[in-house]
Amino acid sequence: MIHIQDLEFGYDHSDFRLSVPSLRVDGRERVAVIGPSGSGKTTLLNLIAGIFIPNSGEISVNNVQVNALGDAGRRDFRITNIGFVFQDFELLDYLSVLDNILHPYRITRALKISKEVRDRAMALAEQMGIAKYLKRRPGELSQGEKQRAAICRALLIQPQLVLADEATGNLDPENKTHILDLLFASLDERDATLLAVTHDHDLLALFDRVVDFRQFRTSGEESD
Amino acid sequence: MIDSLYIAWQYVAHNRAKAAILIACITLIAALPLALESLLDESERQLTSRAVSTPLVIGAKGSALDLVMNTLYFDDEVPELISMAATEQVSASDLAAPVPVYARYQARGFPIVGTTLDYFEFRNLEIARGRPLAVLGECVIGATVARELGLKPGDSLVSSPETVFDLAGVYPLKMKVVGVLHKSHTSDDLAVLVDLKTAWVIEGLGHGHDDVTKIKDRSVILDRTGGNVIANAKLMQFTEITEHNIGSFHFHGDPAIYPITAVIALPNDEKSGTILRGRYLQKGANYQVVEPDDVIDGLLENIFQIKNVLDAVIAVVAVATVLAIILVFSLSLRLREREINTIFKLGCGRMTIARLLASEIAIIVLISGALCAALVWLTRVYSNDLVRTLFIG
Numbered sequence: 128m129i130h131i132q133d134l135e136f137g138y139d140h141s142d143f144r145l146s147v148p149s150l151r152v153d154g155r156e157r158v159a160v161i162g163p164s165g166s167g168k169t170t171l172l173n174l175i176a177g178i179f180i181p182n183s184g185e186i187s188v189n190n191v192q193v194n195a196l197g198d199a200g201r202r203d204f205r206i207t208n209i210g211f212v213f214q215d216f217e218l219l220d221y222l223s224v225l226d227n228i229l230h231p232y233r234i235t236r237a238l239k240i241s242k243e244v245r246d247r248a249m250a251l252a253e254q255m256g257i258a259k260y261l262k263r264r265p266g267e268l269s270q271g272e273k274q275r276a277a278i279c280r281a282l283l284i285q286p287q288l289v290l291a292d293e294a295t296g297n298l299d300p301e302n303k304t305h306i307l308d309l310l311f312a313s314l315d316e317r318d319a320t321l322l323a324v325t326h327d328h329d330l331l332a333l334f335d336r337v338v339d340f341r342q343f344r345t346s347g348e349e350s351d
Numbered sequence: 352m353i354d355s356l357y358i359a360w361q362y363v364a365h366n367r368a369k370a371a372i373l374i375a376c377i378t379l380i381a382a383l384p385l386a387l388e389s390l391l392d393e394s395e396r397q398l399t400s401r402a403v404s405t406p407l408v409i410g411a412k413g414s415a416l417d418l419v420m421n422t423l424y425f426d427d428e429v430p431e432l433i434s435m436a437a438t439e440q441v442s443a444s445d446l447a448a449p450v451p452v453y454a455r456y457q458a459r460g461f462p463i464v465g466t467t468l469d470y471f472e473f474r475n476l477e478i479a480r481g482r483p484l485a486v487l488g489e490c491v492i493g494a495t496v497a498r499e500l501g502l503k504p505g506d507s508l509v510s511s512p513e514t515v516f517d518l519a520g521v522y523p524l525k526m527k528v529v530g531v532l533h534k535s536h537t538s539d540d541l542a543v544l545v546d547l548k549t550a551w552v553i554e555g556l557g558h559g560h561d562d563v564t565k566i567k568d569r570s571v572i573l574d575r576t577g578g579n580v581i582a583n584a585k586l587m588q589f590t591e592i593t594e595h596n597i598g599s600f601h602f603h604g605d606p607a608i609y610p611i612t613a614v615i616a617l618p619n620d621e622k623s624g625t626i627l628r629g630r631y632l633q634k635g636a637n638y639q640v641v642e643p644d645d646v647i648d649g650l651l652e653n654i655f656q657i658k659n660v661l662d663a664v665i666a667v668v669a670v671a672t673v674l675a676i677i678l679v680f681s682l683s684l685r686l687r688e689r690e691i692n693t694i695f696k697l698g699c700g701r702m703t704i705a706r707l708l709a710s711e712i713a714i715i716v717l718i719s720g721a722l723c724a725a726l727v728w729l730t731r732v733y734s735n736d737l738v739r740t741l742f743i744g
Contacts, residue, residue: 178696199700206698217693221365222358233354234699234707240354264365280697 128154128288128320129175134184136167136174145170147184147343152336154287157311157321159331162340168324171340172290175322176209177201189287203237210281210319212310214293216273218265218280225261228252228279238284251279255309271302275309282313289314291323295330307333355703359710369683370715373676377719378726380672384665385723386730390741391658393734395651398424401537402643404474406624407447409437409631410613412639419646422613424538424739425454425462432610435547437638439607444630446623447616453550454612458510458526461496463543465550465611473617476539480504481530484546487557487600488592490526491544494534495736502528507591508543510553524553525591536735551602551609552592559589559600616640680712 129152137144145167152158160168173179174186177193178201186193189208196204218227226233228248232240252258255275257268265273274294281289294310295303307330314321323334331337363370401423410418411431420426432455441449450473453465470476471483471491481504484491492502502508506528526545534540551557564580574581589596602609618624631640684691691704730737 173696176696202698202700205696209698211696213693213696217689219690219693221362226358226361230358230694231697233358234694234697234703237698 128152128156128189129322130185130187131175132185134174134181134186136170136179136181136184143167143170145174145343147171150338152320152322154320155314155318157314157333157335158323159334159337160322160324160340161326161328161331161337164326166340167343168340169292172292172322172324175288176205176211176290178205203235206231206235207237207284208287210284210286210289212274212277212281212289212291212294214296216265216270216277216297218273218276220265223262223264224252224257224268224276227265227276228261228283230280231284244283247285248279248283251282251313252276254313255279270297271299271306274298274302274306278306278310278313282317282319285317286319288320288322291321291325293324293326295325295327300329303327303330304333355706355710356714358707359714362711363714369679370718373679373715374719374722376672376676377716378722380665380669381719382723382726382730384662384669385727387658387661387665389727389730389734390738391654394654394738397537397735397738398647398651399644402647405615405643406618407616407627407640408613408643409433409441409616409638409640412637415639415641415646416650418613418639419641419643421454422452422615423643425464425542427457427462429455430612432612433614433638434608435611436607437614438611441614441616441627444627445619446627447618450615450617451547451611452613452615453547453610455610456510456550456553458490458508458543459500460511461493461500461541461543463490463510463545463550463553465545465547465553467547470544470615473615474535474537474539476535476544477533478530479533481528483530484544485529486592487546487548487552487597488524488526489529489545489549491530491532492528493532493540493542493544495540496543497528497531502531504529504531522555522588522590524549527592538739541739547609547611548602549592552600554610556604556609557600557602559592559596560586562599684708 129150131147131150133149134145134147160171162168170179174181175188175193177196181194184194188204191204193201193204218224219230222230225248228251229240229244232238232244249258249261252261255278257272257275257279260268260272260276265276268276274297278294289310291310295306298306310321311333325331402419405423408419408422410422411433413431417426417428418430421428421430435451438449438451441447448469450469451466452470454462456463464470468483478491479494481491490508492500492508497503500508507525508528509523509525512523526543526549532539532544548557560582564578571582571586572580573583589599592600616627618627628640628642630636631638694704695701
């Protein structure tokens with residue numbers, strides 16, 4: 128699913144350098160990425176998603192060399208193949224929960240909104256237990272409900288890969304396990320792969336594999 | 352599909368207080384100069400058209416502007432009074448037809464204009480309901496007066512005392528409304544037109560009371576010598592002219608010295624007008640003659656000078672407002688940096704993000720534009736009445 132080879136990356140505006148000689152994640156695998164703060168975990172997710180371009184090396188997702196695509200190609204690839212889940216949920220406070228879930232379909236020509244998409248959004252919300260909150264604004268939801276809405280948004284495009292950046296970082300312990308259970312169940316249904324950055328060592332047992340960032344060579348401190 | 356407008360509308364609707372302030376700022380700054388322009392155009396049209404149709408005005412020496420504003424627009428700034436002799440003088444010259452005007456009193460906020468039936472003909476005033484003036488104590492009201500006071504022929508209208516605390520002053524006269532004029536879109540819409548004699552009754556120069564020769568109450572009589580009877584202040588004067596008491600109304604003194612505010616002179620031809628003007632320009636002339644057109648031109652010149660200053664002020668305020676709006680948008684962008692970053696991460700292109708933000712601005716500008724158009728349209732629709740209320744009075 129993900130294949131990284133001889134990756135070298137550095138920000139223009141800082142002395143941070145990331146070097147990943149090799150990393151491979153197979154399809155349907157659930158991989159946790161751990162490491163000290165500022166070591167480049169989020170940068171790696173952004174590189175895999177095609178938001179950043181490596182200085183050298185190769186990043187392939189589902190046999191597509193992401194870093195060889197142009198700007199529009201990377202955007203289209205990202206929005207149609209990769210689901211993003213953020214630590215702070217990043218829901219838009221002026222949209223209803225349903226509109227937040229449908230948001231990827233409203234911001235690109237690569238996806239077309241349809242009745243089937245709406246039905247899928249409803250089904251996902253039902254599955255995540257937030258169906259009754261679809262007309263509410265994110266500000267009216269609890270932290271756990273917000274993250275469930277964010278997961279619905281990530282899964283609506285039926286991604287083959289989900290990138291989660293400390294997705295449980297703002298949740299209480301009970302919610303953390305519950306949300307991960309829901310996420311894993313959804314991924315199972317869709318045969319999707321998960322690469323999740325986490326600081327929570329209690330959750331590592333739930334993953335198939337753990338990638339410790341200390342094995343990669345980094346210098347400086349990740350600023351993003 | 353990119354639903355930029357939908358998302359932008361959701362943003363604007365969610366931040367409705369901020370949006371409302373922006374919309375109000377843009378609307379006002381855009382509508383203000385346009386509405387002002389419209390009002391000034393209308394005021395110019397009204398002032399000029401009435402001035403052009405009034406060849407000459409003869410009045411007391413003093414402010415020509417006050418004289419014209421009172422005679423043409425019934426402004427409440429009353430010029431120094433002249434006597435009916437001025438009318439006779441014009442008539443005797445055989446150079447022009449005189450139309451006396453006495454615009455001094457008011458009834459419920461509207462000017463009472465004492466004049467003759469010639470005035471109706473001169474101004475082409477047509478009766479919409481009722482009939483023209485016929486006898487003492489009647490009035491014909493303008494269309495606006497009728498609408499605002501809810502009056503129709505057969506109703507009554509009472510003149511206002513000049514000052515409430517002046518016991519010796521003018522007593523109110525209850526006038527009978529006999530006609531309502533068609534709307535003329537001029538100051539006549541706001542006038543209560545009466546016969547000159549009715550105006551003099553309001554002034555107290557003419558009055559009606561019981562026949563003192565037949566009064567039995569001795570306390571009313573001061574002196575009785577032969578056929579002459581002198582009554583005291585106890586004698587009740589009529590405050591309404593009816594068919595029963597109209598016969599008792601009479602005037603004291605020489606009508607030639609009765610007051611008026613001006614005489615509109617309608618020269619027989621251009622030459623007659625020039626000769627007439629020449630007579631009043633001579634040294635020792637008691638009155639002044641003015642061409643309303645010239646006076647109004649002078650006034651408009653001043654108005655447009657003020658308008659130029661106003662335009663400059665509005666332009667500066669507009670620039671300041673636009674800068675403030677740009678600041679608001681740029682601060683808003685800064686506050687929304689994280690949101691923009693998120694939708695970019697989701698896969699949204701920079702052009703789409705720009706389109707989303709542009710849609711928000713477009714919605715605000717469109718709403719402002721629509722409100723501005725509505726305000727300007729309303730100003731244009733009501734400009735006639737607004738101009739007379741705000742500028743002409």
